[in-house]
Amino acid sequence: MAQASFEKVYHGFHAATMDATDLTHSNGYGIIEDAAIAVARGNIVWIGKAIDLPVHSAPTSYLGGGWVTPGLIDCHTHLVFGGDRATEYEMRLQGASYEDIAKTGGGIVSTVTDTRKASEAELFASAKKRLRALMSDGVTCVEVKSGYGLDLVTETKMLTVARQLGNELPVTVRTTCLAAHALPPEYKEQADAYINLVCERILPSIAQAGLADAVDGFCEGIAFSVEQIERVFQTAQALGLPVKLHAEQLSDLGGSGLAAKYNALSSDHLEYLSDADAVAIAKAGTVAVILPGAFFCLKETKLPPIARLRELGVAMAVASDANPGSAPVLSLRLMMSMACTLFGLTPLEALQGVTIHGAKALGLGDSHGQLKQGFAADFVCWDINKPAELCYWLGGQLVKHRAVAGEIT
Numbered sequence: 541m542a543q544a545s546f547e548k549v550y551h552g553f554h555a556a557t558m559d560a561t562d563l564t565h566s567n568g569y570g571i572i573e574d575a576a577i578a579v580a581r582g583n584i585v586w587i588g589k590a591i592d593l594p595v596h597s598a599p600t601s602y603l604g605g606g607w608v609t610p611g612l613i614d615c616h617t618h619l620v621f622g623g624d625r626a627t628e629y630e631m632r633l634q635g636a637s638y639e640d641i642a643k644t645g646g647g648i649v650s651t652v653t654d655t656r657k658a659s660e661a662e663l664f665a666s667a668k669k670r671l672r673a674l675m676s677d678g679v680t681c682v683e684v685k686s687g688y689g690l691d692l693v694t695e696t697k698m699l700t701v702a703r704q705l706g707n708e709l710p711v712t713v714r715t716t717c718l719a720a721h722a723l724p725p726e727y728k729e730q731a732d733a734y735i736n737l738v739c740e741r742i743l744p745s746i747a748q749a750g751l752a753d754a755v756d757g758f759c760e761g762i763a764f765s766v767e768q769i770e771r772v773f774q775t776a777q778a779l780g781l782p783v784k785l786h787a788e789q790l791s792d793l794g795g796s797g798l799a800a801k802y803n804a805l806s807s808d809h810l811e812y813l814s815d816a817d818a819v820a821i822a823k824a825g826t827v828a829v830i831l832p833g834a835f836f837c838l839k840e841t842k843l844p845p846i847a848r849l850r851e852l853g854v855a856m857a858v859a860s861d862a863n864p865g866s867a868p869v870l871s872l873r874l875m876m877s878m879a880c881t882l883f884g885l886t887p888l889e890a891l892q893g894v895t896i897h898g899a900k901a902l903g904l905g906d907s908h909g910q911l912k913q914g915f916a917a918d919f920v921c922w923d924i925n926k927p928a929e930l931c932y933w934l935g936g937q938l939v940k941h942r943a944v945a946g947e948i949t
């Protein structure tokens with residue numbers, strides 16, 4: 541009998557494949573009990589019940605029980621930055637608001653000062669520690685934004701560091717240029733002039749260097765208007781880069797409507813999302829990325845309209861938003877738990893949010909976030925008895941094995 545050309549075979553676990561063609565089956569987890577996965581050239585070439593494995597001569601690894609899921613995808617982070625903002629955290633605990641701190645020169649702009657000062661090596665070393673923490677809790681793919689440079693040199697430095705993280709660590713890194721994150725101090729009262737710089741200098745140069753996979757902006761009273769972000773989106777479109785947006789985090793400016801108009805990969809935060817814009821992102825197929833860490837840390841009380849998004853069939857992703865200000869978060873699993881407890885997602889929706897839907901929010905829906913033939917062999921074997929435990933336990937070490945491109949790391 542002809543032998544299948546597998547490079548490696550894993551068995552000894554149950555699998556939650558999150559296979560999109562199988563969303564209604566086995567409670568949507570795409571469960572395969574007593575499963576096996578065969579890999580070759582970094583991809584899954586066969587998955588099914590171990591008993592049905594074709595004849596092969598590849599080395600076999602027994603994973604010793606537990607559940608295997610796709611590797612977790614954190615589709616929204618600001619992992620590269622200088623300094624920290626623990627002092628602002630203490631100020632907020634004393635009653636200062638995030639917006640007050642931003643208006644008096646703190647907030648994002650204070651991280652900009654520290655990030656401009658830091659060398660590439662310093663930014664790499666600090667981001668690597670944070671990324672290692674996310675990886676040890678099951679992340680195999682992460683998005684990293686710029687946005688603490690706000691000038692060409694520092695935005696380039698941040699994105700270079702982000703690319704370097706992906707080259708040196710066993711994790712897939714997608715980069716996003718977030719030059720339209722805040723107004724740099726040298727452009728005080730000149731937001732339109734800064735947007736000119738972003739559109740005429742920063743984005744073309746970053747795109748030319750191949751440093752960004754997408755373009756993002758912050759549409760908010762303390763950041764940029766819909767009109768200003770639209771110019772950024774038009775530039776991104778002309779450069780052939782997909783867009784995403786920080787929208788409706790603190791107020792409703794209609795950013796998600798704009799995101800939908802530009803077929804954004806995702807619209808993120810969404811606490812103040814209007815019904816009209818929920819309908820718009822549903823029609824556009826834009827992913828709603830919910831960020832319970834920022835909601836929690838800023839003691840926000842307005843909930844994103846989860847039930848309405850669910851009713852409209854909007855894909856909901858869950859991410860860490862790891863950043864020094866609104867979300868110093870180093871565990872994506874904790875975000876899954878908060879998405880359930882604070883926002884009312886089910887554990888299944890939370891897992892979809894960090895697998896199949898997280899992949900879609902990064903434009904990787906055809907290659908990541910599901911365990912199926914032809915997809916990346918990125919998976920985690922968890923020390924749990926049922927998938928809901930991924931949301932149930934706060935903290936702890938649940939990862940038994942973590943594989944990227946078919947190799948246990």
Ligand code: NIG
Nearest residue numbers: 648786834861863864865866
């Ligand atoms: O996603 N909302 C804007 N940007 C970040 C916060 C960045 C910061 O405070 O440093 C966010 O929450």
Ligand code: FE
Nearest residue numbers: 616618786861
């Ligand atoms: Fe963010």
